[in-house]
Amino acid sequence: MTTVSTLREYIAARRELVDQALGRFLPAPPRSPAVVSEAMRYSLFAGGKRFRPILTLAAADAVASDVRLQEDPQPAMAPDHRVALALPAACAIELIHTYSLVHDDLPAMDNDTLRRGRPTSHVVHGEGMAILAGDGLLTEAFALLAREPADPEGHLAPRVRRTIGLIADAAGAAGMVGGQAVDLEAAGKGPAAFSLEGLRDMHARKTGALIKASALAGAVMAGGTAAAVDAVGRYAAHLGLAFQIVDDVLDVEGATEDLGKTAGKDAAAGKPTYPALVGLERSKALAAEAFEAALDALDGQRMRSSRLEEIARWVVGRTS
């Protein structure tokens, strides 16, 4: 109970930090026209869980709380300051996640009119403006990474450049956009369109890559050693897989009111899912395996009892 309650508090505090920073970082009039600024804000403040930015901050926390995980151990740098270096990356990733939802909901893609109980962007702002709001959110992610944290001496610039690269690779044609394209190409062909390996590759791109980048960005921006960054990357790759399988299982077993979207929607749409491919029990076993592998990755790097372990428990135990 204590752990659960503490994690809940941790998540609530981090979510608050991210929400405040997002409000501060977003472009607003007169710098950017009201019409597109408002459309960007509409989707960004729509009740998201902030899972990815919280993961970024948790990875930064894990590195910041142990000098043996830092490539530039500076006793003078308070752990909180080190975590703060990762806050812009956390927000940039949430901007990218949000843009992907806005474009994914478009009539030419999934054609969703509701998300978390609210009308989707194109329903409210029109299709053209929704496309532009998504474009604006994606672009702003990189503008933000170029601007924050401020670094007049240029010491952080190599770290920031690396972070921009790993986020862009995860979001682009080799990652999320590529996964969406494969998913779109397979649409309507039913579960038979994918082997288990093909489904795993599609999800590794579509959702896994950005989840992995979220954790990596936190470890890199907080100054993690090569070994710590590597461990965080392996942890997050397994976590991303577990996250996706749990998503698919919840679509079958979850309650509509918990999910904030219609349960059973994927199955009804003939979407390839883990339960559709290997059944519900085997899906749960695969999620449990991925969870264990995620924890194993943390073992060698003294991060086993960090927030990263708790977050993994949260991901596999969630009901929405």
Next chain:
Amino acid sequence: MTTVSTLREYIAARRELVDQALGRFLPAPPRSPAVVSEAMRYSLFAGGKRFRPILTLAAADAVASDVRLQEDPQPAMAPDHRVALALPAACAIELIHTYSLVHDDLPAMDNDTLRRGRPTSHVVHGEGMAILAGDGLLTEAFALLAREPADPEGHLAPRVRRTIGLIADAAGAAGMVGGQAVDLEAAGKGPAAFSLEGLRDMHARKTGALIKASALAGAVMAGGTAAAVDAVGRYAAHLGLAFQIVDDVLDVEGATEDLGKTAGKDAAAGKPTYPALVGLERSKALAAEAFEAALDALDGQRMRSSRLEEIARWVVGRTS
């Protein structure tokens, strides 16, 4: 005649350099799925003039050819090497320009089915894939800037971070995306939707910002002094305005076969243009003023006879 012929050769050589680099830099299978990689290539190699990347390289050339314009004068660094530092930025800007055309052509935006005589992306690949191809091109621009030029020691990282920032600001909600949003909002309202000041602001965002960023990126990546970078920025702001007015004038006066699109299309669509707002003669006078102001900006920095002057002459003298 000599100058014109030399400029033509210069442009042809730079275009070749950009085309080869784009082919090398673009993601391809198996790193990215074939379906989206091909859609990205389709629009990127569609006969574009490469005006923006050539402008980037010309600004880098101007800085590289005079050590007095360099903040880090290194006699050991050949001018060509200095210009090569700007090549990834030149390509990134062309990726962004191309994505903006793909999204702009979508049914929910301008609904264009032809561009440079070829069917637009959504006609060939479907609307969903065209949206994703645009998203992929935009994201890849930043992945490329994070990756190239290689910089194992991290000396270039502050310069690269600054370049990413100025490109993202120009492309995002404060720049190009914002301009598109204002344009979309005004669609169908006819020329009366804008004052001359409003039209100028819309174009400064929609096309001017990225043209300015193109030149700035070249000057920054080549290591220009603050004064040189500032002069290049002022030059390019005026050049962007001239470019847009000439575009509007050509839509009235140009021949359809030269333009590769239907002349008179803007007027027929009731789009706000300079000729519609202030007439043809006054539009030409405004373009000439902007051209002179662009050259004036170069005066104080010994760049008056550089390729930048020739490119300005090319822009105002073009027929397509």
